[in-house]
Amino acid sequence: MKTSFPKQDIRVLLLEGVSQTAVDVFQRAGYSQIEYHKKSLPENELKERIAEAHIVGLRSRTQLTADVLEHARRLIAVGCFCIGTNQVDLGTAERLGVPVFNAPYSNTRSVAELVIAEAIMLLRGIPQKSMQCHRGGWAKSANGSYEARDKVLGIIGYGHIGTQVGVLAESMGMHVIFHDVETKLSMGNARAAASLQDLLQRSDVVTLHVPETPSTKMMFGAREIAAMRKGAVLINASRGSVVDIEALAEALRSEHLAGAAVDVFPTEPKSNDDPFVSPLVGLDNAILTPHIGGSTLEAQDNIGIEVASKLVRYSDNGSTLSAVNFPEVSLPEHPKSRRLLHIHKNVPGVLSRINELFSAGNINIDAQFLQTDAEVGYVVIDVSAGEDQADELKAKLATIPGTLRSRVLY
Numbered sequence: 570m571k572t573s574f575p576k577q578d579i580r581v582l583l584l585e586g587v588s589q590t591a592v593d594v595f596q597r598a599g600y601s602q603i604e605y606h607k608k609s610l611p612e613n614e615l616k617e618r619i620a621e622a623h624i625v626g627l628r629s630r631t632q633l634t635a636d637v638l639e640h641a642r643r644l645i646a647v648g649c650f651c652i653g654t655n656q657v658d659l660g661t662a663e664r665l666g667v668p669v670f671n672a673p674y675s676n677t678r679s680v681a682e683l684v685i686a687e688a689i690m691l692l693r694g695i696p697q698k699s700m701q702c703h704r705g706g707w708a709k710s711a712n713g714s715y716e717a718r719d720k721v722l723g724i725i726g727y728g729h730i731g732t733q734v735g736v737l738a739e740s741m742g743m744h745v746i747f748h749d750v751e752t753k754l755s756m757g758n759a760r761a762a763a764s765l766q767d768l769l770q771r772s773d774v775v776t777l778h779v780p781e782t783p784s785t786k787m788m789f790g791a792r793e794i795a796a797m798r799k800g801a802v803l804i805n806a807s808r809g810s811v812v813d814i815e816a817l818a819e820a821l822r823s824e825h826l827a828g829a830a831v832d833v834f835p836t837e838p839k840s841n842d843d844p845f846v847s848p849l850v851g852l853d854n855a856i857l858t859p860h861i862g863g864s865t866l867e868a869q870d871n872i873g874i875e876v877a878s879k880l881v882r883y884s885d886n887g888s889t890l891s892a893v894n895f896p897e898v899s900l901p902e903h904p905k906s907r908r909l910l911h912i913h914k915n916v917p918g919v920l921s922r923i924n925e926l927f928s929a930g931n932i933n934i935d936a937q938f939l940q941t942d943a944e945v946g947y948v949v950i951d952v953s954a955g956e957d958q959a960d961e962l963k964a965k966l967a968t969i970p971g972t973l974r975s976r977v978l979y
């Protein structure tokens with residue numbers, strides 16, 4: 570497949586050690602200019618590298634702020650090789666005409682398995698017992714040690730991960746209740762709690778699976794922790810901004826909570842070489858993990874394939890299906906036509922200017938696809954035209970006021 574910008578000139582910037590499977594997908598599709606970094610880049614270096622890139626792939630550490638995106642002059646698409654997309658300023662990316670893709674399911678199971686393992690560990694008081702052994706102690710006792718069977722698991726955020734956790738927990742004989750801002754279909758025997766307060770008062774284990782949004786920022790503070798049953802345990806593998814970490818540390822010190830497992834923190838080290846600092850450090854009843862809920866080899870390999878394939882599909886074919894910030898268009902192949910892509914501000918008059926251009930040139934449109942949202946319009950036009958004519962049309966499309974990006978796929 571030939572594109573208006575030769576593939577061999579398309580620069581792919583991959584950060585944070587995304588799986589080799591992603592590199593393989595790009596190479597198999599004919600992309601040879603791949604710059605691969607094992608770590609995230611410091612902001613000044615990121616701005617420098619992103620200025621040259623057409624496609625960027627990252628994980629949860631790299632912050633694509635509005636400021637960074639303004640440096641990305643050539644960027645056509647972003648791939649988050651993870652579930653969360655809060656590290657990207659999605660609104661700015663959209664206003665620049667850049668769709669953002671992610672892997673909404675590929676590490677779901679990995680997170681769910683870790684949460685189940687942690688629930689069992691916390692119910693048995695294993696973190697404290699293990700620490701005592703490390704110090705030469707021997708705390709052989711059943712005190713504070715419980716089976717998971719017959720206990721109540723409260724899930725906050727009953728989405729992909731939350732439902733998986735619920736299914737696994739039920740198979741161990743736990744009773745599952747959940748709280749979500751949306752009405753959700755219950756899996757198995759899970760039941761919606763009457764409210765967040767109701768869930769907190771009934772649960773032996775509370776686990777958070779909400780995304781980072783303005784509504785979830787610090788949604789779990791001293792009040793919510795106090796509403797939990799004495800001796801209950803808390804698991805947070807969602808985002809560090811969701812829980813008031815000082816309030817959690819206090820509840821663990823006072824033993825209002827018997828334990829907690831925390832995988833995500835308000836401030837996380839930028840690389841594995843940087844120190845980790847948290848008020849939870851040194852508390853025996855806390856399992857602390859370095860944001861590895863989704864870090865299994867299976868998940869990373871699947872994510873590499875999923876996100877790289879979406880980026881290649883967009884670059885080769887124009888499809889934006891499953892983009893998280895962009896009008897979604899699923900496009901068929903176009904073996905006999907030239908395909909023109911036009912991304913524009915969603916303001917009155919742009920579409921009529923586009924259509925005028927084709928009727929004035931007496932160009933036959935084979936197919937047209939259009940999707941808009943409040944900010945952006947994305948129109949794809951397949952035409953029977955030669956390469957030169959398609960180039961000319963693209964140049965004219967680019968002059969229409971409100972144009973953000975235009976491309977042609979031959």
Ligand SMILES: NC(=O)c1ccc[n+]([C@@H]2O[C@H](COP(=O)([O-])OP(=O)(O)OC[C@H]3O[C@@H](n4cnc5c(N)ncnc54)[C@H](O)[C@@H]3O)[C@@H](O)[C@H]2O)c1
Nearest residue numbers: 652653726727728729730749750778779780806807862863
């Ligand atoms: N620790 C890790 O390595 C890791 C790995 C994957 C995902 N995550 C995090 O987990 C989050 C959840 O992932 P998912 O795939 O289940 O997402 P999802 O979108 O499928 O589910 C999130 C659920 O939370 C609900 N929700 C949103 N705001 C809420 C609120 N204020 N109160 C209650 N419910 C609310 C939504 O309605 C949705 O059902 C991701 O956004 C990501 O931040 C972490």
Ligand SMILES: O=C(O)[C@H](O)COP(=O)(O)O
Nearest residue numbers: 628629630651652653863
């Ligand atoms: O959003 C996610 O999928 C998780 O937070 C994992 O992010 P990571 O790929 O940076 O580990």
